Amino acid sequence: MVTDEEKRAKEALKKEGKFGESIDLDAYEEGSRGLASADSLEDLPKDTQQTMLDSGIVPSQQGKSGTFLLMDNTVVHSTTLGSGVELMPLRQALKVHDWLKDYIWKAVQPDTDKYTAETYLQNADGYFIRALPGAKVKLPVQTCLLLKNRSTKQFVHNVLIAEEDSEFEVVTGCATTKGVEKGLHLGISEFFLKKNSKLTFTMIHNWSEFIGVRPRTVIQMDEGATYINNYVSLKPVKTIQTYPTANMNGANGVCRFNSVAVAHPGSSLDLGSRAILNAPGCKAELISRTITTGGTVIARGQLIGNAPNIKAHLECKGLILSEKGVQIAIPELEARVPDVEMTHEAAVGKIAQDQVEYLMSRGLSEEDAVGMIVRGFLDVGIRGIPEHLKAEIDKTLLETNVRGM
Amino acid sequence: MLDIQNLTVEVGGREILHDLSLNVMTGYTTVLFGPNGSGKSTLLMTIMGFSGYKVKSGRILLNGEDITHMPVNERAKRGIGMMMQRPPNLTGVRLKDLVRITGKGLVDPAVLAEDLNMTSFLDRDVNVGFSGGEIKRSEILQLSAQQPCLLLLDEPESGVDLVSIETLGVKVHDLLQGQSHCAGWRERSGKAALIITHTGTILDYVEADRGYVMCNGTVACSGNPRELLAEIRKMGYNECIRCKLNRGANLIEENI
Numbered sequence: 001m002v003t004d005e006e007k008r009a010k011e012a013l014k015k016e017g018k019f020g021e022s023i024d025l026d027a028y029e030e031g032s033r034g035l036a037s038a039d040s041l042e043d044l045p046k047d048t049q050q051t052m053l054d055s056g057i058v059p060s061q062q063g064k065s066g067t068f069l070l071m072d073n074t075v076v077h078s079t080t081l082g083s084g085v086e087l088m089p090l091r092q093a094l095k096v097h098d099w100l101k102d103y104i105w106k107a108v109q110p111d112t113d114k115y116t117a118e119t120y121l122q123n124a125d126g127y128f129i130r131a132l133p134g135a136k137v138k139l140p141v142q143t144c145l146l147l148k149n150r151s152t153k154q155f156v157h158n159v160l161i162a163e164e165d166s167e168f169e170v171v172t173g174c175a176t177t178k179g180v181e182k183g184l185h186l187g188i189s190e191f192f193l194k195k196n197s198k199l200t201f202t203m204i205h206n207w208s209e210f211i212g213v214r215p216r217t218v219i220q221m222d223e224g225a226t227y228i229n230n231y232v233s234l235k236p237v238k239t240i241q242t243y244p245t246a247n248m249n250g251a252n253g254v255c256r257f258n259s260v261a262v263a264h265p266g267s268s269l270d271l272g273s274r275a276i277l278n279a280p281g282c283k284a285e286l287i288s289r290t291i292t293t294g295g296t297v298i299a300r301g302q303l304i305g306n307a308p309n310i311k312a313h314l315e316c317k318g319l320i321l322s323e324k325g326v327q328i329a330i331p332e333l334e335a336r337v338p339d340v341e342m343t344h345e346a347a348v349g350k351i352a353q354d355q356v357e358y359l360m361s362r363g364l365s366e367e368d369a370v371g372m373i374v375r376g377f378l379d380v381g382i383r384g385i386p387e388h389l390k391a392e393i394d395k396t397l398l399e400t401n402v403r404g405m
Numbered sequence: 406m407l408d409i410q411n412l413t414v415e416v417g418g419r420e421i422l423h424d425l426s427l428n429v430m431t432g433y434t435t436v437l438f439g440p441n442g443s444g445k446s447t448l449l450m451t452i453m454g455f456s457g458y459k460v461k462s463g464r465i466l467l468n469g470e471d472i473t474h475m476p477v478n479e480r481a482k483r484g485i486g487m488m489m490q491r492p493p494n495l496t497g498v499r500l501k502d503l504v505r506i507t508g509k510g511l512v513d514p515a516v517l518a519e520d521l522n523m524t525s526f527l528d529r530d531v532n533v534g535f536s537g538g539e540i541k542r543s544e545i546l547q548l549s550a551q552q553p554c555l556l557l558l559d560e561p562e563s564g565v566d567l568v569s570i571e572t573l574g575v576k577v578h579d580l581l582q583g584q585s586h587c588a589g590w591r592e593r594s595g596k597a598a599l600i601i602t603h604t605g606t607i608l609d610y611v612e613a614d615r616g617y618v619m620c621n622g623t624v625a626c627s628g629n630p631r632e633l634l635a636e637i638r639k640m641g642y643n644e645c646i647r648c649k650l651n652r653g654a655n656l657i658e659e660n661i
Contacts, residue, residue: 352493353456354455354493355493355494355495357454357455357456357477358489358492358493358495359495359503360476360477360478360481361453361454361455361477361478361480361481361486361487361489362481362486362503362506362507362547362551363478363481363482363507363509363551364478364506364507365478366476366478368506369478372498372502372503372506373495373497373498375497375498376495376496376497376498376499376530377496377497378497379497379498380496380497
């Protein structure tokens with residue numbers, strides 16, 4: 001029997017995404033679902049482990065309360081080490097928890113566009129993580145989505161549930177193994193934050209030059225919930241278009257999106273974040289810091305105020321470090337009741353010469369001065385990032401070729 | 406140490422300094438007086454080498470080396486350090502990181518900051534939200550890490566409260582007397598300074614040896630700094646201009 005959802009998904013297979021260039025789904029082969037599983041991430045090849053480390057994933061699992069690895073379309077590893085948190089492949093979770101069917105495809109609609117439709121019809125697997133009611137999970141759960149083989153399209157469907165009064169942290173590293181130039185990643189993420197829960201979610205994108213990426217993320221927030229989203233993409237990639245949306249449905253919710261990204265030559269980044277403040281007393285802050293060294297970056301942001309006594313701020317700042325680079329900032333504010341405080345700030349341009357020379361007057365070379373200013377510029381976007389990830393990001397930043405004009 | 410010869414400088418297409426000459430000798434603290442808009446800050450910014458200060462003619466020599474067209478950091482390496490009046494905000498750059506890097510890892514920012522009562526500022530972004538006095542202390546903190554041989558101070562006392570002025574004055578004194586980090590200069594005792602001041606308060610803390618009065622983009626007079634200050638207090642700058650014109654006229658007469 002064909003369900004209504006399935007029918008809608010099929011009809012949406014030709015529906016283009018609202019933003020971002022169209023990716024031909026038929027140009028990629030379906031990723032393998034039958035790769036060998038790994039008992040430990042440390043059994044994987046050394047360069048794969050290095051790729052994980054660069055993406056914020058610790059193969060030894062030290063200091064983590066759970067680890068999940070999806071390679072192409074196979075769940076290769078899934079273990080939980082701590083208590084208070086459940087982690088397993090989504091397909092398995094659907095068998096374990098009958099109630100889970102009331103969550104999947106409820107935040108993200110299957111017929112949003114062809115990417116969601118295809119992922120729906122493929123019955124994609126992914127991670128299911130749930131913090132139990134009242135659990136304060138100290139150590140983060142880490143998940144890694146890896147493209148292993150060339151020309152692969154990877155479908156992922158993730159569900160995160162923070163039960164009432166729970167607190168937890170998830171780090172997701174998305175990467176390609178060495179030598180995989182071409183590939184496509186489609187990722188559906190549905191997050192549910194119950195009353196007074198808190199989730200810190202950090203995603204590190206570590207793709208390569210010919211990878212297309214189309215994540216679709218929606219966060220449903222109940223009363224008093226706090227959601228902190230950190231997004232980092234510093235490596236070259238062909239195209240990313242993402243626009244995660246937080247539906248703040250309960251009173252006094254707090255959400256913050258921090259994004260930092262570098263558009264290298266040939267990269268096209270269309271990065272947005274959206275908070276819909278549907279209940280009184282909600283607060284939202286969307287901060288993005290983007291740099292182009294020759295690619296195109298569109299920084300979108302949207303705040304929608306539908307309830308009184310809300311407070312929201314949106315900030316998109318972009319640095320242009322190359323004649324060929326393009327920065328587009330599109331901040332949007334939408335208020336539907338009078339009693340709201342919503343602001344935005346957008347600025348694009350090159351590094352101010354007086355700042356560079358000020359540092360040079362302290363003895364720094366021009367290159368070091370520019371590097372320090374650029375790192376400072378991005379630092380504002382990652383101040384909310386967990387300490388354990390900062391060292392990795394600093395390292396990547398140092399390796400990233402950022403030079404002033 | 407610093408020898409400025411017939412310097413003419415343009416800012417934004419407008420000539421600000423005209424045929425200006427002065428020198429600062431090793432071990433000498435030199436003070437610059439002059440009304441607002443006379444070009445004092447322009448002179449210091451030009452010596453440091455900031456872009457936007459275009460040298461049309463003349464030369465700047467540092468220990469005999471022509472640095473007129475040298476990049477800013479090369480001048481810093483040769484021992485010039487400046488306290489700016491309005492330094493730019495560096496969002497995302499923490500003061501402690503700047504102090505550490507300026508001191509080439511040889512100084513402990515926490516120790517230096519304690520002396521200047523700047524400990525709580527170390528984790529803040531450089532200059533962002535700093536008051537006028539806090540900027541001065543932050544600049545002196547950076548200079549303490551940098552240990553320049555030639556200090557260029559642009560109104561070190563302006564905006565500083567009466568208590569902090571003492572701390573600041575003592576620190577400037579230390580900077581002038583203390584050990585130099587500059588290779589090759591260590592053996593020689595003297596450091597030098599070129600200080601812009603309106604009130605002369607800084608002269609209570611550092612022994613000034615020579616003063617220049619600048620008017621309309623050039624040097625109007627030079628002499629004992631305390632005497633100059635007393636004169637300016639009594640007669641105002643107009644007297645300097647009149648006096649210079651008279652001297653010019655006398656010179657012409659003598660030549661005739």
